[in-house]
Amino acid sequence: MAKYDVAIIGSGPGGYVAAIRAGEIGLKTVVVEKDPYLGGTCLHVGCIPTKVLLHHADVYDHFKNAGELGFEVSGVKINWPNILERKDKFVKKHAKGIEFLFKKNKVEWVQGWGRYEGPGRVSVDNNGKKSTIEAANILLVSGSEARSLPGIEPDHKTIVTNRSILQLPEIPKTLVVVGAGAVGVEFASIYNSFGTQVTILEMLPRVVPVEDEEISAELEKAFKKKNIQIFTGAKVESAKKDAKGVTVSFKDKDGKPQTIQAEKLLLAVGRKPMTENCGLEKSKAKVERGFVHAGPYMETDEKGLFAIGDIVAGMPQLAHAAMMEGIVAVTHIAGKPTQPVLKTRIPNATYCEPQIGSIGLTEKQAREAGYAVKVGKFPFVGNSKATILGSHGGFIKVVSEEKYGEVLGIHIIGPLATEILSEAAATLNLEGTIDDMMNMVHAHPTVWEAMGDAFASVRGLQINV
Numbered sequence: 001m002a003k004y005d006v007a008i009i010g011s012g013p014g015g016y017v018a019a020i021r022a023g024e025i026g027l028k029t030v031v032v033e034k035d036p037y038l039g040g041t042c043l044h045v046g047c048i049p050t051k052v053l054l055h056h057a058d059v060y061d062h063f064k065n066a067g068e069l070g071f072e073v074s075g076v077k078i079n080w081p082n083i084l085e086r087k088d089k090f091v092k093k094h095a096k097g098i099e100f101l102f103k104k105n106k107v108e109w110v111q112g113w114g115r116y117e118g119p120g121r122v123s124v125d126n127n128g129k130k131s132t133i134e135a136a137n138i139l140l141v142s143g144s145e146a147r148s149l150p151g152i153e154p155d156h157k158t159i160v161t162n163r164s165i166l167q168l169p170e171i172p173k174t175l176v177v178v179g180a181g182a183v184g185v186e187f188a189s190i191y192n193s194f195g196t197q198v199t200i201l202e203m204l205p206r207v208v209p210v211e212d213e214e215i216s217a218e219l220e221k222a223f224k225k226k227n228i229q230i231f232t233g234a235k236v237e238s239a240k241k242d243a244k245g246v247t248v249s250f251k252d253k254d255g256k257p258q259t260i261q262a263e264k265l266l267l268a269v270g271r272k273p274m275t276e277n278c279g280l281e282k283s284k285a286k287v288e289r290g291f292v293h294a295g296p297y298m299e300t301d302e303k304g305l306f307a308i309g310d311i312v313a314g315m316p317q318l319a320h321a322a323m324m325e326g327i328v329a330v331t332h333i334a335g336k337p338t339q340p341v342l343k344t345r346i347p348n349a350t351y352c353e354p355q356i357g358s359i360g361l362t363e364k365q366a367r368e369a370g371y372a373v374k375v376g377k378f379p380f381v382g383n384s385k386a387t388i389l390g391s392h393g394g395f396i397k398v399v400s401e402e403k404y405g406e407v408l409g410i411h412i413i414g415p416l417a418t419e420i421l422s423e424a425a426a427t428l429n430l431e432g433t434i435d436d437m438m439n440m441v442h443a444h445p446t447v448w449e450a451m452g453d454a455f456a457s458v459r460g461l462q463i464n465v
Ligand SMILES: Cc1cc2nc3c(=O)[nH]c(=O)nc-3n(C[C@H](O)[C@H](O)[C@H](O)COP(=O)(O)OP(=O)(O)OC[C@H]3O[C@@H](n4cnc5c(N)ncnc54)[C@H](O)[C@@H]3O)c2cc1C
Pocket: 009, 010, 011, 012, 013, 014, 015, 032, 033, 034, 035, 039, 040, 041, 042, 043, 045, 046, 047, 048, 050, 112, 113, 114, 115, 141, 142, 143, 144, 162, 183, 274, 277, 278, 308, 309, 310, 311, 317, 318, 319, 320, 321, 322, 349
């Protein structure tokens, strides 16, 4: 008899959410976590600390632009140590919150390095002290870490990652960000607000390359207006540290060699799965460049071994994707009905300024998939609440198929994009059509009501532009 129904390796959003749901539905559950605290990348060095800093940057932007709102504000100073302390306080509080939720749901947890040791067995190594856990089902949720570039290793002082940039004792005067995915553009946005001269180097032809092309173009325009320097199509070749910081050499999009000097260099070039030394070689699980293949209920090719979160092949590396994958896996283990997580129904939220929220197919993807595509677009300049907020840049783009008006994708850049994304996610998940959505009553005046105009714009029936 196995001692536990479920053993979970890793306590990030994939692991802790799976554990709490498993406890709620009566599965005897244990979590193995190498760190002395719970919460993983998301809570300690990812989603939460970056969003705290983005909020502070937003508040500071309001102070800087107070004149536009009719205030006379002077003498505002950034107290960086206080900001870092506030961030750390929230992180610690939430980690304790997860411990509380574990207790509440009778989830046990042990500290140590977890390894799959064959069907039903996980070994735990806590600084040489070894033990074994028996469990009928095992979830590997070991997460990811920052990639580096060949020849450019982070020293975590001058060349930093998402982890070490959170420890910088001072705001740098100059910063080069390599990589313009979500992590890169969020940090670029934070430091730009705090007065750093930021330069972004992106190898691909556009920033936020997973987004719709028009979103990338709008973000590039907005960032350049804020004085963020952007080089797309840039191939970084080397980074040499010196007394002043670092000199980055790259070839620009025309192949011309260029150099930039900065105090700090942030590597934001993607995340590699942490699946080494987790015992996968002892299983039939299919592993490709470190990523683990999983079926619709997240089970790998090894019966009873499930893969969740950032380590899963072909799924986005997002906290909410990991959370739902964990819920699906444990619900399936408990023999209760559940639905597989569909990639096209996972929202993307990027919290730079301006924010981006998107879900479903981009216009290009919809055309490539063979749909007869009909697109609508509504600019926030026509939304009264956006004007009140003083933030009316950006737009909502709706991608639909022509015959039945099914909504295939929604792409938002502008005020509260990551919040009004909720309607976009509901639309895609409930397979809404343009007619369903343009006839829904939206409250006025809200930023959210721009969604109604965006759906109507597919039929050329928008009211406010
Ligand atoms: C700067 C940054 C900002 C981000 N912002 C967002 C955001 O706003 N929204 C969003 O959705 N996503 C965001 N992400 C991505 C998000 O953090 C990840 O998708 C999410 O954390 C993945 O969850 P996970 O449970 O798979 O792994 P992780 O959160 O990485 O957790 C894995 C856990 O497993 C532990 N572990 C690993 N190996 C072992 C082992 N062998 N034994 C025991 N324990 C082990 C680790 O210590 C860790 O606690 C961000 C990421 C970064 C880097």
